[in-house]
Amino acid sequence: MRNADERRSESVNGAIIAGVDGSDQGMGAVVWAAREAERRKLPLHLVTAYTVPVFAASSLDAGYATVDDSVIREGAEAVLKQAITKASTYDVDLHARIETGDASGVLLELSAEAAMMVVGSRGKGGFVGRLLGSVSSALPAHAKCPTVVVPLCAASRLPDADVDVPNGHDNDGPDQSPVRPVVTVGVDGSEHARMASLEAAELATRRGLPLEVLCTLPPFTGSLAWVPAPLDREALHEDLLEQLEAGKQWLSSHFPDLEISLKLLDGPPVELLIEESRTVEILVLGTRGRGGFAGMLLGSTSQGVLHHAKGPVMIVPDKEDPRLADRDKFGPMVSDDFGG
Template sequence: MTEASAGGARRHGIVVGVDGSDQSLCALSWAAQEAQQRRTPLHVITAYTVPVFAASSMDAGYATLDDQVIREGAEAVLEQAVARLADSDVEVHPSVETGDAAGVLLDLSEEAELLVVGTRGRGGFVGRLLGSVSSAVPAHAKCPTVTVPLACAPRLGQTDLEVPRSKQAPVGPEGVEKTVLVGVDGSEQARSAMLVAAEEAERWGYPLKVVCALPPFTGSLAWVPAPLDRDALYADIKEQLDAGVAWLRSHFPNVPISGEVLEGSPIELLIDATRTAWLLVIGTRGRGGFAGMLLGSTSQGVLHHAKGPVMVVPDTQDPRLEDRKNFGPMPEES
């Protein structure tokens, strides 16, 4: 069982951050569908901070007035977001919070099943997420975080949201493969992501595909003292992947699960997979490849260029990880 399921339903259900931008409204739509599937409440949150004025002659009551004006604007944004859910039967809990957007999200992640955010927006939640605190939320959240790009609008039926040409290659609902993908690299963090991905696939009744990338030969391998036997390396990775898939099947016998070793750049493969995959899942960190790259130097490129939802899974204390060694070879933890 995952940390969330082991301790019972988390009080906050699904938390989605909105700021009135098309990006956040797209994330709201995805979050509502997920909440409906999970039969859990949806908490729609917006956050604001009060500017600090240094003028010593400022009237003492001005700060209070400013706070009220800003809060009223935040409440208007929230009302518009909630109005979009009028036809949904999801239990909605709207809330205006004060404080830094990332800090508010991280606090809520302590009791949330899932955090959902757009890729960028006006400011507040979405604007800050991929700004100066780009790695704070997915790297430090206590629950999985899903980032939903605006390119997802057509597949979600959100025809009133404008997708810029630079973000296109979106597909409609008919072009989405009803498959959950999870990127792995042999690390325990990736195995945690596999468990969460399998739970998501089981929840929706979709098959799960476990993928691992074998990067092309580059100068970074020049230090290897002996010629690199790529075929042997591929066979070794494939054997470990197959063992991991067998382990996962033992815990999810009703989910169709397959594994594949892909040739190419992990990041490029990851971005390409998001074009049509219903959801791509990855761990917060790992040895390299998918999980290790996500919150490394290329994290901005991955999240900015993804065409579909990406779920980032934090480390979990899951007892199911203990029996992985019984199913075949696995990398030694460094």
């Protein structure tokens, strides 16, 4: 560690931010973020937040008219100190800060300047626990920078994390599945998914790992249920493979040294994504799409994947990128009426 301090006004421009709440999940996020910051040679900011209880602040009892938040703040300081100790073992430019206010609001505001946000999938309620609890997927869906969510079972596999997954956690004990050294990105042909593909390719390049481009063909439902499945699904497979190959050539034009493979699976997207997250280095998704993958990330897929993933999941926000402009030069793209 080069330095660690608390500066509320300190800029987080271009830094990696880890949300801290004192839970095992949060500590796993700190370790994941520290390793990534060291790899990318970026500053690491540890952030914890707390709010003064509303019932105390609004009480008419004179004894509560002035709220003393020193006890709450001391707890936040203890949590932050523990995280600083853990992150200090990595060669990173380390900073720490305590904020007052809603946890998700604090992180969303900081995301406008940060290079990446990293949080645990569940916490103790005061910080990261709020993100996927009462405010659901606010951070992954609305952050201005990529957000990585690290579940407890994935944190337990990280060196130096010192966290354990108790048997029965989420009806699943510690995950002993071997992790393949590969970055996987879920795509559905949307521009949002293409943005996620670019971010995943950059991540894979930095880590010296191959990139796996994954697409699913969900079961027919609703008005499409009457379609002769064997014939139509075979045609859809051929069309999708052609489109995936065109997308692969596009990615290769921007990342010529990156090894890229394609994977097309049949079945429910959420289930397949969760299972895929069990055995890959990291799963990357966009914030929106056509319905098969990222298009549902503000709804049921967000809850399903982010709450039950077995490995780190990166959610990539939509943004302008000049590399998106030449995708159509490499072949067919998924048509507007395709989706789950």
